[in-house]
Amino acid sequence: MGAFVTHVQSAIPSVAEGIHQIYHDAQILEEQRFADFHVALERPASHRRWLRPQVIFRFDGYTPFKPLPVNQAFALFEWGLNWCITTHAHQxxxxxxxxxxxxxxxxxxxxxxxxxxxxxxxxxxxxxxxxxxxxxxxxxxxxxxxxxxxxxxxxxxxxxxxxxxxxxxxxxxxxxxxxxxxxxxxxxxxxxxxxxxxxxxxxxxxxxxxxxxxxxxxxxxxxxxxxxxxxxxxxxxxxxxxxxxxxxxxxxxxxxxxxxxxxxxxxxxxxxxxxxxxxxxxx
CATH class of the missing domain: 3.40.50 (Rossmann fold)
Incomplete structure (x- = not known):
């Protein structure tokens, strides 16, 4: 991602699929390396995860957005990265x-x-x-x-x-x-x-x-x-x-x-x- 290193965690298949396909040429770094942003895309831990599957975006444990339908997980990843940069890269x-x-x-x-x-x-x-x-x-x-x-x-x-x-x-x-x-x-x-x-x-x-x-x-x-x-x-x-x-x-x-x-x-x-x-x- 140019000037930024992002550490991503997710067990949602569409996130892995999207990163593999759309970030195909991105450099993959060792996990221990410093990252500017630590993000995770997760399924909420509630009974609704079975009735209406959703996804949440976490940044250093903080959840800046409301949950979205799980089929929007990769889009949420992209929107979340925009938020990470606009709220933190004030250099x-x-x-x-x-x-x-x-x-x-x-x-x-x-x-x-x-x-x-x-x-x-x-x-x-x-x-x-x-x-x-x-x-x-x-x-x-x-x-x-x-x-x-x-x-x-x-x-x-x-x-x-x-x-x-x-x-x-x-x-x-x-x-x-x-x-x-x-x-x-x-x-x-x-x-x-x-x-x-x-x-x-x-x-x-x-x-x-x-x-x-x-x-x-x-x-x-x-x-x-x-x-x-x-x-x-x-x-x-x-x-x-x-x-x-x-x-x-x-x-x-x-x-x-x-x-x-x-x-x-x-x-x-x-x-x-x-x-x-x-x-x-x-x-």
Missing amino acids: YLIIHAAVIEKEGFAAILPAPPGSGKSTLTAGLVNRGWRLLSDELGLISKAGLIQPVARPVSLKNESIEVIRHFASEACIGRVVKDTLKGTVSHMRAPTESVVRAHEQARPAWVVFPKFDTGTAATLKPMAPAQAFLGLARNAFNYSLLAEDGFRRLATLMDTTTAYSFHYGNLEEAASVFNALAEQQRAYG
């Missing part, structure tokens, strides 16, 4: 954003749920971009992006969109009726996992929005507007106080901001590839 400014990289330049894609961020990310990393993160943009004090090359979360229609767009993509078990709808996870490309120790310098901040039938359109955004958008999507901007402000200000000084509307992944890939080529030529 970084943490933005709710995907981050991808090509030709040495990274694009930060901040967006609220339903914007098409993960669909766009899954499409681009299957067209030559390196996945740094699908959910959490981690910005160091030096202004670099720390990769966390974990699975890409796909929801509802985006699952089939990516199946058709990238038939070679490894997509895990589909789980219906979660709080986020129908969900699944796409394995991070092998190269992205292998290179998870390589930080990247951000070049663009792009706010994506999927609109059915819309031509791919990239429009410049005022730095002040982009700054506010990033601040709204940051988990610990207020906690970091002046340091958080400085990191965002530096980010705005060293990147170009855009809004991006798209309705077709092939068109979106062409726009982003042209952006990378332009940056390589003139950057």
Whole structure:
């Protein structure tokens, strides 16, 4: 998981299946090694475990979430890891954003749920971009992006969109009726996992929005507007106080901001590839 080591315990088959399939390229370390996060996914010890099987997520013995149906165990594992990072990794400014990289330049894609961020990310990393993160943009004090090359979360229609767009993509078990709808996870490309120790310098901040039938359109955004958008999507901007402000200000000084509307992944890939080529030529 890039900068983080996670110790996982679970006797639930779908968790083991998901880790084996979706974290196939992750490095397995000796059990005695230090871990940033110690987590467990367990069946509750009550009579309801037989009537309505459930799963709970534990972090160092603490249970931060309500139990969920046991068929959502792997999804809960992913959501729980997001919680672990956002509540503990305050050495970084943490933005709710995907981050991808090509030709040495990274694009930060901040967006609220339903914007098409993960669909766009899954499409681009299957067209030559390196996945740094699908959910959490981690910005160091030096202004670099720390990769966390974990699975890409796909929801509802985006699952089939990516199946058709990238038939070679490894997509895990589909789980219906979660709080986020129908969900699944796409394995991070092998190269992205292998290179998870390589930080990247951000070049663009792009706010994506999927609109059915819309031509791919990239429009410049005022730095002040982009700054506010990033601040709204940051988990610990207020906690970091002046340091958080400085990191965002530096980010705005060293990147170009855009809004991006798209309705077709092939068109979106062409726009982003042209952006990378332009940056390589003139950057």
